Amino acid sequence: MKRIIGLTGGIATGKSTVANYLATAYNLPIFDADIYARDAVAVDSPILQAIAQRYGEQILLADKSLNRIKLGEIIFNNQAERSWVENLIHPYVRDRFLRAITEGLKTLVLVVPLLFEAEMTDLVTEIWVVSCLEQQQLARLMQRNNLTLEQAQARIKSQMPITEKAARADIVLDNNSTEDALLKQVDLALLRLE
Ligand SMILES: CC(C)(COP(=O)(O)OP(=O)(O)OC[C@H]1O[C@@H](n2cnc3c(N)ncnc32)[C@H](O)[C@@H]1O)[C@@H](O)C(=O)NCCC(=O)NCCS
Ligand SMILES: Nc1ncnc2c1ncn2[C@@H]1O[C@H](COP(=O)(O)OP(=O)(O)OP(=O)(O)O)[C@@H](O)[C@H]1O
Numbered sequence: 420m421k422r423i424i425g426l427t428g429g430i431a432t433g434k435s436t437v438a439n440y441l442a443t444a445y446n447l448p449i450f451d452a453d454i455y456a457r458d459a460v461a462v463d464s465p466i467l468q469a470i471a472q473r474y475g476e477q478i479l480l481a482d483k484s485l486n487r488i489k490l491g492e493i494i495f496n497n498q499a500e501r502s503w504v505e506n507l508i509h510p511y512v513r514d515r516f517l518r519a520i521t522e523g524l525k526t527l528v529l530v531v532p533l534l535f536e537a538e539m540t541d542l543v544t545e546i547w548v549v550s551c552l553e554q555q556q557l558a559r560l561m562q563r564n565n566l567t568l569e570q571a572q573a574r575i576k577s578q579m580p581i582t583e584k585a586a587r588a589d590i591v592l593d594n595n596s597t598e599d600a601l602l603k604q605v606d607l608a609l610l611r612l613e
Contacts (some may be wrong), residue, residue, distance in 0.1 A: 420544070421520070421523070421525055421526070421527070421543045421544065422519060422525060422526040422527075422544055422545070423526075423527055423529060423542065423543045423545070424436060424441075424447075424526070424527070424528045424529070424530055424543065424544075424545055424547055425529050425531055425534050425540065425542065425543030425545065425546045425547065426441075426529065426530045426531070426549070427530075427531050427532060427533075427534035427547070427549070427582065427584060428532070428536070428544065428547055428549035428551045428584065428592075428594075429532075429550070429551075429556055429575060429578055429581040429584070430532060430556070430560060430565060430575060430578060431556055431559045431560035432550060432551045432559075432565075432581065433549040433551065433592070433594040433601060434530050434532065434549050435530070436549075436594075436601065436602075437547070437549055437587055437592060437601065437602075437605055438451070438528060438530045440541075440602050442528075442604055442607075444602075445609065447526055447527065447528050448523060448527050448528065449527075449528045449530060449549060450514075450519045450523075450527065450529050450530070450535065451529075451530040452512050452529070452530060452531045452532060452539075453509065453530070453586070455512040455515040455516070455613065456508050456511075456512055457513075459507075459512065460485045460508070460574060461482045461485070462482070462484050463590065464494055466507050466508060466511065467479075467485055468488070468505070469507060470485065470504065473503070473533055474489075474490070474493065474584075475526050477489070477579070478490060480604060482566075488524070490504070491610075493572045494577070495570070495574050495577050496499060496547045497572055498577075499558040501577060505533075505537065509533075509537045509539075512539075513536070513537075513539060513542070515530075516539070517540050518543070520542065520567050521612065522612060529542060530579070531543075533578070535579050535587060536579055536581045536582060536584075537577060540562050540587075545589045545590070546587065546588050546589050546590070547588060547589065547590045547591075547592060547608060548581075548584045548585050548587075548588035548590070548591050549592045549594050549601075550581050550582075550584070550585045550591055550592065550594065551581075551593070551594040551595045552595055553575065553581070555559070555594075555595055556575060556578055557571050557572070557575065560574065561586050590611065592604045592605065592608065600609065603605065
C-alpha cells in the first residue's frame with residue numbers, strides 16, 4: 420500500500436520546514452497545494468480570467484499576472500468571496516494531487532494547508548499536523564510575510580483553529596521550540612507509523 424502523508428497545520432506553523440527536511444534528509448517526493456494553487460491562476464488561465472471578471476482588471480498586475488496582495492486583501496476579510504475563489508481553485512488542486520498520487524512512488528508527502536477545510540483528507544493515508552501556539556504563529560507570520568498584526572490575524576482566523584486540526588491528526592508535531600526539536604519529532608513520526 421502507498422504511504423501518503425498529509426502534512427498540514429496553520430499558516431506559518433512550520434509545514435515547509437518539515438517538508439524541506441523530508442525532501443533533503445529522506446529524499447521523499449513533496450507535492451505542495453500552494454504551488455498547485457499558483458499554477459491554477461497562471462496568466463491567461465480560465466480561472467484567472469474568471470477572477471478578473473469578478474473583481475475587475477485591477478486584480479491583475481501590469482504583466483497580466485494575479486495581484487496576490489489584492490486578492491489576499493479580499494479573501495482573507497470576506498468569507499463569501501473566499502469560498503467563491505476556493506470553489507474555483509480547490510478542484511484544480513485536488514486533480515493535480517490525484518495525478519501525483521497515481522504517478523508517484525511508494526511514499527509521498529502532500530503539503531496541504533487546508534487539508535481539513537478543503538476536505539482533502541480522503542487523499543492521504545495519515546495526517547501530520549504541525550502545531551504551535553498562536554503567539555508564535557503570529558510572530559513568525561508577521562515577520563516572514565511583513566504583515567501587520569491585523570493582516571496576520573485575518574489570515575489565521577480564515578483557517579480552522581490549530582487545536583481542532585491537532586485533535587484530528589495521527590501525528591502532532593510541536594513547533595514551539597527550536598527547528599532541531601521539530602525535526603527530531605519528524606524522524607520519530609516516520610518510524611512510528613511504518
Ligand atoms: C489569496 C492568495 C492569492 C494570497 O497569496 P499569497 O502569495 O499571499 O499566499 P500563498 O498563496 O503563498 O498562501 C500562503 C498561506 O495562506 C494560507 N491560505 C491560502 N489560501 C487560503 C484560504 N483560502 N483560506 C485560508 N488560508 C489560506 C495558507 O496557509 C497558505 O499556505 C492565495 O493564497 C490564494 O490564491 N488563495 C486561494 C487558494 C487556496 O485556497 N489556496 C490554498 C491551497 S489549496
Ligand atoms: N522552530 C522554529 N523556530 C524559529 N523559526 C521557525 C521555526 N519553525 C519555523 N520557523 C520560521 O517560521 C516561518 C514559518 O515557517 P514555515 O514557512 O515552515 O511555515 P509554513 O507552515 O510552511 O507556512 P505557510 O502556511 O505560510 O506556507 C518561517 O519563516 C520559518 O523559518
